[in-house]
Amino acid sequence: MRYLLFLLASLILISCGSSRKNPPSRIIDRPIVFDEEREQLSLDYMKERYGLEQEQPVIEPKMVVLHWTAIPTLERSFEAFKNPTLPGARTEIAGAGNLNVSTQFLVDRDGTIYRLMPETTMGRHVIGLNHAAIGVENVGGTPETPLTEAQVEANIWLVRYLKSKYDIQYVIGHHEYTNFEDHELWLEKDESYRTQKSDPGEEFMAKVRAATADLQFKPLPEPVRNETFPLIRDIVEDYEKYKENTLEERRIKHEDILPLIAKWKDHELFEVNKVGTSIEGRSLNLISVGSGDTDVLLWSQMHGDESTATMAVFDILNFLADDSFQQEKQELLQNVRLHFLPMLNPDGAEEFQRRNALGIDVNRDALRLQSPEAQSLKRIRDSLDADFGFNLHDQSRYYNAEGTEKPATISFLAPAYDYEKSVNDVRGNAMKLIVQMNELLQEYASGNVGRYNDDFEPRAFGDNIQKWGTSTILIESGGFPDDREKQEIRKLNFLAILAAIFSISEEDYKRAAIADYSKIPENDSKLYDLKLTGLQYELLGDQYILDLGINHSEIPSKGEQKFYFRSNIADQGDLSTNYGYQAIDVSGFSLKPGKIYPQTLPNLKAAEKLDFSDLLSEGIAYVKVKDLPKGQNYTNYPIIIVGERFRAPEKIEVGMNPTFFLQKTGESGYAVINGFVISLDGSAPKIENGLIIRN
Ligand SMILES: [Zn+2]
Incomplete structure (x- = not known):
């Protein structure tokens, strides 16, 4: 045994x-x-x-x-x-x-x-x-x-x-x-x-x-988190506190930012230098802060009508001067030196126009350097030999993130420095920062980020500054629903730029993968303010199906409003690949031209007494007025005021002002007046503005 x-x-x-x-x-x-x-x-x-x-x-x-x-x-x-x-x-x-x-x-x-x-x-x-x-x-x-x-x-x-x-x-x-x-x-x-x-x-x-x-294997280590994002999320929670309240709409001028520049000049944190003068004699000012070795240069409003980032820059200055987040900011300003050049084209801003007083696009003057604005930017870039550059612009509100109905609210570009669109470390770092900014922005505006076309433009500043060795990031502010004055978009600028600045300071961006840059959807141009789908349209006795793409174009005005809307039909036909900020399916509705009110009114004041709700329900879109006020092109009436000789258009075509009715048996229908839709359900009709058309 x-x-x-x-x-x-x-x-x-x-x-x-x-x-x-x-x-x-x-x-x-x-x-x-x-x-x-x-x-x-x-x-x-x-x-x-x-x-x-x-x-x-x-x-x-x-x-x-x-x-x-x-x-x-x-x-x-x-x-x-x-x-x-x-x-x-x-x-x-x-x-x-x-x-x-x-x-x-x-x-x-x-x-x-x-x-x-x-x-x-x-x-x-x-x-x-x-x-x-x-x-x-x-x-x-x-x-x-x-x-x-x-x-x-x-x-x-x-x-x-x-x-x-x-x-x-x-x-x-x-x-x-x-x-x-x-x-x-x-x-x-x-x-x-x-x-x-x-x-x-x-x-x-x-x-x-x-x-x-x-x-008894060891537990998985905690995942490594981006160090910048939690801080930025905290900062953004208090955004209203940092928002520069003297700037609250897009049409800001040099005189609006001068008091702010003077204020920061007196502040111990900042160094403010006049670095140039525009053609019409307006000052260009550089606001610098921080003592680090890494120089970051940010310039805005090189195009006079692109002011969103200018507002955000002053929000960022408020944040830097505030007594919150002291330790984080101290660390930041030990690592980097920030240089802000807000409103590079003050003469253009005066007219809220793209070009400067010479009538040129400053962003095509990087080589010839004819304009003092371009000369100043080049001189500052060279003297700082900045490590990073932020080229801050606005883009069309009709750009969408490719393949989606979402507006490209923020679009990024790491500009190419050659026709081959090569990627060296300088451009690669810009791409990495963009990858990070995009990731954070998705939390605040999911799907609203686009990527700007990267064809090399030898005359543009972004492309050249990249070439001169500064990692350059173009930020374009586009449109966002219900945000004409771009105050939400301004906040997105604030957080994206701050995220980038802190990331540069911490070298956090180095974790980002360049490959993710090309995953950001490209900009596309498929949006309208209003898209009407599937309406019935009669022409010479036959019926057709049409979609309409309508845009509410802004016309500058010297009146009590700084601009008014004059809408136009941007396209008609099969628009199934397009999108609208407002999209209405009007299948089965027939388009009916607007009628003219049978009486001619003596003056505009007499129109006040009209019951617009009644008029619209009778299919009347136009009211003739004998004595039209000079220089006035719009009213707050939900109707089109016309001159005595006006004749209503008989057909619709691209470029014309969209004013008509949409009718369907058994439904109350819609009026479309100056491109704005009014539901004829008995509620008080209201639109952004009506027009005055003289003949
Ligand atoms: Zn621009």
Whole structure:
């Protein structure tokens, strides 16, 4: 009996011992090509990415990383890893070396485990951690081939097997790898080399973790968060406190900002210098703050009618001078020196026009330098040799983020510095900052960010300043629903610019991936103020279906209002690829021309007594007035005032003022007066403004 027991014990010992020396029968060796080329590429990778110089591409396993191949079959999965070099299609990681990807293990859908390479040879399967990670790929992971229970079981078995052989401290899913960015195991040197992963998913990891809890792996490190964003979110909560209340609409002039410039000149924090004079003699002022080595130059309103960022700049100055966030600002101003040049084109601002007094576009004067405004900007850029530049503009409110109905409220551009649109470090850093600003803006205006066309323009400032070595970012403020005066957009400027400034200070932007820049949707020009879809239109006795795109154009005015609206039909026909700030489906409604009120009124005052609700319900859109007031082109009446000889238009066409009715049997219908829709449901009619048309 004792002898038998001894024999049994020996057998157990022998079998245990042998399992440590030979692979357990469960593992099938199916080696990928690991020739001299792959060995050399692996050594190069370790040296380039991790700074590790070794004789052999061996690893010290500290973690197991679980993956899926996103390929439905074993054979095709194996093919993906087999060869030493990356297939041409994998451009997103090719920049980080030509070594093909591979893991040490591949698990088929039935749970069969294949070993593709020696367990302690480095495979390329997880950024930053390959020198310490054994990888396990699972065949499948497409929507049609979710990972199987057999694979869960095989992964659990493998984790236990590897833990018994090596000092494994972590078991992670590939989607969790960025949690290690600040971990001592993380060796990747390029802060922007990241790819987004979702494999093998939370559910799979939860099952493996639950079944291996007894092995007491270390918990996943806390994910590394962007350090700038939480601060900016806090600051923005108090935005109203920083908002410069003396500027509350777009049409700001030089005289509006002079008191603010004088105020900051007297403030101990700021240094204010007059750095130039416009053609008409208005001062250009540079407001500088901070003592850091990194110079950041921001200029706004190079185009006189693009004032959104000018307002935001003064909000930022208020924030900097406020007594909140003292410690954060102190740190910021030790790292950077900020230079603000608000309203570079004050002569244009005076008329709220794009061009300067010479009638030129200052943004096409970077080479010829004819205008004093352009000369000043060039001189300041050169004297500071600024590290970063912010070129702050406004763009058309009719731009949308490509493929969506969302206005491109903020569009970014890292301008090209050559026709080939090359990316060097200077432009690359601008792109990274944009990637970060976009990410933050999505929290406040989801889907409202666009990317401006990056064709090289040799005469433009942004392109040249990029070329001269300043990382340059163009910010364009577009439109936003219910925000004609751009006060919401101004706030978005405030937070995006502040985020960029703090990111520059902390060098946080270096974490961003340049590849994400091109994921920002391009600007498109598919928006109208009003889109009417599917209306019935009769022409020469036949019926047609039309969509109308209508824009509410602003006309400057010297009256009590600074502008009024004169709408126009921007396009008509099939507008199914267009969008509207306001979009109304008027299918089944027939377009009826507006009628003229039968009486001619002596003067405009007499129109006050009209019941506009009545008139509109009778299909009357025009009222003739004998004595039209000189110089006045609009009224607050929801109707069109016309001269005695006026004749109502008989057809609609592109360019004309959209004034008509939409009728449908059994429905109250709509009036469209000067491009504004009035629902004829009995409520008091109200529009932005009516027009006076003289003949
Ligand atoms: Zn502009």
